Amino acid sequence: MASSIDISSIVPRRFLDSNDDIIEGLHIHKECGGSSPMQAYRTIKDGVRFFKCPSCKFENNKTITLQQDLSFYKAKQEFFRTLMPRDKELLDKYFLQKKEFEKLIEQQQEEKELKEQKMAKKEAKMNKQAEEGYNFANRAFIRGNYDEAFEICTIALRLSCKNAETNKKLLQLLYKALTERTNKHQKDMDGLKEMHAGNLNPKAISLFNRLVIRLETNMGLDYKNIASFCSKLRNNPQAVVNFEMSLYHFNIAFDLKNNDYSLLKNLVETFQSLAEIYLRIDSHSRAIEYYQKAIMLDEEFLKNDLNALEEKDDTKKRLNNSYLDMCDAYMKLSDAFILKDDYFQGLQLLKKCREIIEKIDEKFVFEELLGTTKMLLDLKFSLLEEVIKEEDTSSEEK
Structure with missing residues (x-):
């Protein structure tokens, strides 16, 4: 039964030209009646490899033997004619995807580095501004302007400075300014008491209460701000102490004006923070x-x-x-x-x-x-x- 296999598909590639056609002068042993691949065997003559055909006595370096009906050759034809092109296509696709993936990774790395550079610049700017804020606040404190020192420290701490030493200095100065503000607050309270001592006039009492509410509310806000900074820095003990102080002052004000929504909100937020x-x-x-x-x-x-x-x-x-x-x-x-x-x-x-x-x-x-x-x-x-x-x-x- 005649084989449907294309002879050129099972000829070794070294015996095919650039167009995948059989080279001129090639002797295929199968054509002279041989049936076994071993009937054409290799031999060396004058240092050159030859193939010798015992049936047709043909001998040169362009002799090969083929047995077309072997399943090996059918599989070989199937691979080279069907599977290999498909695998090559898959391989090309893989390398293309690999290249695109590597390019994507490179872009992401560049974006990450750019983002880190921007963050570093931003942090450096914040650190510099926080340090400058400390210097301004310190000068205000030396001048005896404790309110200004406190406010500047508050603003500087909100910058989220990453320099632990600067944050520490700002908090210390903030506490010092708060101490002076508290002392002033106490003097103001003592003065109010002396001023209104024995005065049962309703207008005088109302004025006194309004002044107390304002002073106590401001003190409560001061301690609340400090507590928030401590909480943000995970300094839990100091945060608790300052939130409790904040509650103390808010409660005094709220007892005098329990229909004030801003006071209620500050109290609730402080309870939630604790x-x-x-x-x-x-x-x-x-x-x-x-x-x-x-x-x-x-x-x-x-x-x-x-x-x-x-x-x-x-x-x-x-x-x-x-x-x-x-x-x-x-x-x-x-x-x-x-x-x-x-x-x-x-x-x-x-x-x-x-x-x-x-x-x-x-x-x-x-x-x-x-x-x-x-x-x-x-x-x-x-x-x-x-x-x-x-x-x-x-x-x-x-």
Whole structure:
């Protein structure tokens, strides 16, 4: 049976020309009746390799033997005529993609380096401005202008300077300026008391109260700003001390004017900040305590129908975020009890957390954050209930 294989496809490539045609003068042993590839064997004559054909006595260096029907040659033809072009196409595609990928990596690296250079320049600029701010504030302090020194230090610390030494100097100067402002504040308070001592005139009392509210509010803001800087620098003990001082002054002012929204907002934000710090240092019970105080003030404010709509919306947003943050505190406190094998108390805290979540108005919180909290709470519930069930079963068997 005649073979359909193209002879040129199974001839070694060294016997093909540039057009993949068989070279002129090539003797293919198969054409003279041989059937085995070994019937044409290699021999050396005068240092030149020859192929000798025993059937036709043909002997030169252009003699080869082929057996077209062998499966090897069919596979070889399939590879070179079908698979090889496809593999070459894939290989070319791979190298093209590899080149494009390397170019992309190079571009990303260049962008990263450029971004780092910009950040470095920005940080250097911030550091320089913070250092200049310290120098201005220090000169103001030396002149006895403590208010100006305090304000400049406050502005300089907001620059997010990366130089720890400069930040340290600014905080130290800020404390010194605050001390002098506090002393002045105390003198002003003493003067007010002397001025209005024994004066029961309602106008005089009202004036005295307004002055006290202004002084105490300013002091509260001073301590709140310092506490915020300390919290940002992860100096938790100093942050707590200054937030507590801030609460002290805000409370004095708020007792005299409890319908002042800005005072309410400052009090609530200070309670929230203290809760966040206690949550950060795993003091979950204290965190819950301060969240509850913040929530109580905002809930009380919303009961008054006379308050402005804009203020109410702002309060609702703050209140609902306090609910959500307190849920986080309850879940972490629950985890602490579970680690102590107190599953019952852990479950009670999760139930409390579920009660709080039901109060949340989805319009005033991030939907993704609320969804994640609910999913995590449900997971903790199911796992803990399963553990308690296994514990009860084990106890009954004993």
